[in-house]
Amino acid sequence: MSRTAGKRGRGMPPHAPSRTRTTVGCIVVALLYIWSSIGTETRPVSLFLGIPDMANLFARMWPPNIAYLRTMIGPLVETMQMAMLGTVVGAVLAIPVVLVAARNISRHSAVYHIVRGLLNLVRTLPDILLASVFAAAVGFGALPGVMALAVFSFGIIAKLTSETVESIDPGPMEALSASGSPRINVIYYGVVPQVLPQFVAYCLYVFEINVRAATVLGLVGAGGIGMWLQRDMNLMMYRNASAIILLIFAFVLAMDLISNYLRGRLV
């Protein structure tokens, strides 16, 4: 736009921008598609060929075995407990780290940069990958799931909270420093009240994510209702599986609604 304006300014006639870039872009996307299609042996038609199989599976899933849900209450509660524990442990671990990961609190810039880098690294690890590693280390069950969720929660909460700390009003800290307050209380009285509502909101948000994650962690043997879903699918007990899927759907929805309501009341 500025280029054509410039040309017009020099008395040149305006002309449409070159189409070369668009053409090259389309060709590249097409080549990538063909490459991926060959690599995965997926022809466009095979996507549609799968439809009858899907219909077949759905038919065998119907009707969901509602009576089975009674035995699933235990695993469902365990799933929720995993999400809660993971969130709480992650949040508690995040608190001291926030103080060195916030530029306006951290006193050594080297420590600040190292911690920031580690936090970014932690957040790149998918929770399901963490869970399978922990499951291999400590054995199948809820423990590796909780550990994975804790690490994951820690990364998000520490990152978001330290950014919130960096955006606070520095005035109260200045006033407390000027009054000779011990440093720990400068932070406790000058920073904590300003970030607490946001911190709680982040914890609830992470809890929502953890509920969803906890339902599938069982697929890699890390506890919760996902382990039962995995078992029923393998045993081809599809009516049980569909009941579990519906239960997970209702449960995640309910947790989202509750958490959203609580977050809305916070700030």
Next chain:
Amino acid sequence: MIELINVSKTFPNGVQALRNVSLTVRDGEFLVVVGLSGAGKSTLLRCINRLLEPTSGQVIIDGVDVTAARPEELRRIRTGIGMIFQNFNLVKRSLVITNVLAGRLGHTSPLRGLLGLFSAEDIDIALACLDRVGIRDKAYARADQLSGGQQQRVGIARALAQRPSLILADEPVASVDPPTSHVVMRDLKRINEEDHITTVVNLHFIDLAQQYGKRIVGLRAGEVVYDGPVQDVSESTFESIYGRRIREADLRDAEGVYTR
């Protein structure tokens, strides 16, 4: 007694905010520092309690070299210096009483502070300080529910709660309306007279400076260009401090003495 000896402050960006400032403030004095914004008034106050580190020179309070104090000693010195800010610097989401009690933190062990275990005496002090600025009834309101003038009085109560021997007030009325300015200035003056707390107030309103100050120090471009009792100050004094004619904006009250 506060002595500033050749205090200079140059910021990392090269701005020289103070140039060889030497000043003595006697015990119980009510000193008003005037000057245009950018003249170095805030820097001067912050060099006294070392919220800003002077580049050179010494600050000596009651014989103690503040500029040479190690961190823990500096913290102890600061407990005796109350500070009042242009923007109040309250924790807005906290209760008024909590903000005032924060002034007691310097006299409280870190652990008791963390647990919020203030002694009954501390709470009595906090309530008494609120009483002195006339807002004891607001003690359990949230700070952000108060008007600007009331918030500044919470700031004064917080400083008083330290039981200070020195109060530094940095443009205490710049963020409040004209009538409230007088309430705040009267509070500061009254506390100075009743408790003999040495008080240094930065002001850019010359009518307030004349009305409340006993001694006026003028700063221009980081240098002390005037120092004398308020009786000797006239319009031309302020014009020489400001380096220009006096305008209406230099007066808190629009009907001020210099309005033309």
